[in-house]
Amino acid sequence: MKPSAPGSGGGPGSGESNESLVVVDPNGRRTRVPLYPFPFRIGRAPDNHLVLRDSRVSRNHAQVSHQDGNCVLEDMGSRHGVWVNGERIFNSVVLHGAERIEFGVPDGYQLRFTRSSEELQHLLAKPIVPAPPASGAAPKSGGTTNLERLRAVLEVARSLQSSFSVDDVLNTVVDAATAVTGAERGFLLLFDDAHELQVRSGRARGGFELPPGDLRVPRRLIQHALESRRDLFTMSFDPTALDERSPGNTIADLELRSVCCVPLVRVNLSGGTNTQLIAAARSNAGVLYMDSRLTAVDLAGGNRELLQTLAIEASTVLENARLLEEERAKQHIEEELGVARRIQQSLLPRVLPETGWFRVCGSSHATHEVGGDYFDVVNVTRDIWSVVVADVSGKGVSSALMASFLQGAFLGAAPGGSIPAVLSRINDFMSQRAEHGKYATLFFATLHAGGKLAYANCGHCAPILVRGAASGNAGNMESLTPTSMPVGLLPGAPFIEEHQELFPGDRLVLYSDGVTEAQNPIGDFFGKDRLRDAIGRAAAKDCGGMHDAIQQALRDFTGGAEQSDDVTLVVVEYAAP
Secondary structure, three states, X not given: OOOEOOOOOOOOOOOOOOEEEEEEOOOOOEEEEEOOOOOEEEEOOOOOOEEOOOOOOOOOOEEEEEEOOEEEEEEOOOOOOEEEOOEXXXXXXXXXXXXXXXXXXXXXXXXXXXXXXXXXXXXXXXXXXXXXXXXXXXXXOOOEOHHHHHHHHHHHHHOOOOOOOHHHHHHHHHHHHHHHHOOOEEEEEEEOOOOOEEEEEEEEOOOEEOOHHHOOOOHHHHHHHHHOOOOOOOOOOOOOOOEOOEOOOOHHHHOOOEEEEEEEEOEEOOOOOOOEEOOHHHOEEEEEEEEEOOOOOOOOOOHHHHHHHHHHHHHHHHHHHHHHHHHHHHHHHHHHHHHHHHHHHHHOOOOOOOOOOEEEEEEEEOOOOOOOEEEEEEEEEOXXXXXXXXXXXXXXXXXXXXXXXXXXXXXXXXXOOOHHHHHHHHHHHHHHHOOOOOXXXXXEEEEEOOOEEEEEEEOOOOOEEEOOHHHOOOOOEEEOOOOEOOEOOOOOOOOOOEEEEOOOOOEEEEEOHHHHOOEOOOOOEOHHHHHHHHHHHOOOOXXXXXXXXXXXXXXXXXXXXXXXXXXXXXXXXXXXX
C-alpha cells in the first residue's frame, strides 16, 4: 500500500509549500509530501491530494486548511476518526509541528506534520530558559526547554530525510547547528574518494549560503584534529596551529573568536532498523564546523548534547542517501538486465516448424536475468534444415553476449559452407577476440529431407537419438557423443563431421547440462538416467509431447528448487517427406 499525492505545488505566493507531511506507510517507508494546495484533502478516494490506499480509511477522511497563518487539521466525518498524538479530535485542531496523525485503525498509515526549516530554525533560536525551581514555578513565557529544542533538532533531520536533495538536508542541518549554538557561520565537510575533506554546505546564520572558499581555516588542520580524536563525539581543534603549507593562518589572521567542531560518524543501517555506530577508528564521515568572529559559540545548557544528536541524525541522513543511491544503481542494473533478457528471449525462434518432414519443439530458460544457453533452427533450403544448441561457459552478461554472437554467426553461416568450415571460423574468432577462458560447447547439425543427418558435437552433452517404428528398433536410444573440442578453447582446433541415417518417426533430444544437473531441494541431480527414463516413458509421443513430458519430469523432480544453470531442451522430429 503506497500513498500518492496527485496535488503538488507550492504554498501561497511562493510556489513552494512551507509545511509538509511525512507519510509513514504500514511497512515503515517514509515519504515527504508538501502540504499544498489548501484545503489539502486526505482519504481513500483518488481525487484527494494525499491518497491512502487502505480500505479502512474513509473516502474523504480529513483535510488540512490554512487559517490565519496556521495549519488546521479537520475530521471530515470519517468512520474511524482522526487521532493526533494519541487523542481523537472531534472538530479541528491547530498543528504546531511534529504532531503524530493517525486514522483510527491499527497498523495503518501514520503522518507527521513538519514545518519548513526556517520555522524550525526560529524555534531553535529561541533562548533556553533554566529548568523551573523546586517550588514548581513556571518558566518565563516565550522560552523553549531543552526537550523542545531537541525535538525540533530531530524534526529538522528526520522530516527531511525523504527529500530528493541531500544538499537541502545538509543545509538544514547546518542551519539548525548554527541556531543551536549561536555561531555566525557553519560548514559541513565530508570525505571524498581521495579521503580529503570537502565542503558540502556553507551557511551563515539566518540561512544564507556561503561559498566553500569562505572557510579560511585549512581543512588539513580540521582533518588532523578529526582523525586524532579519542572518542566518537568530541575533538580538539586549535585554529592557532600553523599549517606547514600555509604558515601565517593564525587565529589573528582568521579573526575568529571561537570555533566548534562536531564529528560526523559513520553509521550502519543495514543490520536492521536500529542505527549502529561504527568503531571510532573507522568512524570518520566528516565534520560539522562552526565559528564566530564576534561572539562565543554557546556549548552550555545541553547544547553540546544537542549538537551530538544532530551529528548522528546528519550521519544517518548521509547513510540513507548512500543506501538509496546503491538501491537506485541496483534497480538500474536490474532494469538493464531485464531489457537484455527480453532482447535475448526475442532472439530465440518465435515460430518452430510443427508440420512437414522437419518438426521441432524447444525451450530455453535462463536461471538468472540473462543466460549463456541458446538454440536455433534455420531453414537453409527447401530440403535442408539446420539446428544448433550451444552453452557458453560461465554465467551472466558476458556469456549472454557471447551466446548472441554465436547465434548471429550461425545465422550468417547456415546458408552455405560445411559444418567443419563454419565451426573453424567461429573458433578462430572466439580464440582471438573473446574474453580469456570463454568458450562454448555446442551441437551443430543439418538434416536433409532424405533423412541424412550431418553433425558435429563440440564437447556438448550427447544428444539422444530415439528411434521410431519405421527404423525397426522402436524405442531404442543412441547417444551422439562429442566429436570435437569446444569452440574458442584452442586456436586451429580441428572439427569433425559425423553422419546418421534417420527414419520417419525418429526424434533427436538436444539439451544443455542444466537439464541433467538440475537439483531437487535436497541437492540430488536429475542425471542422465532420469532423463533417459523420462524419454523412454514418452517414446510413443511426437516431438511436442516428448518435450512436455521431459519438462514435467524435471518440474516434478526439482520441486520448485532454485537452479544454478540455464535449462535448454530441444526435441527434433523427422517425419516422412
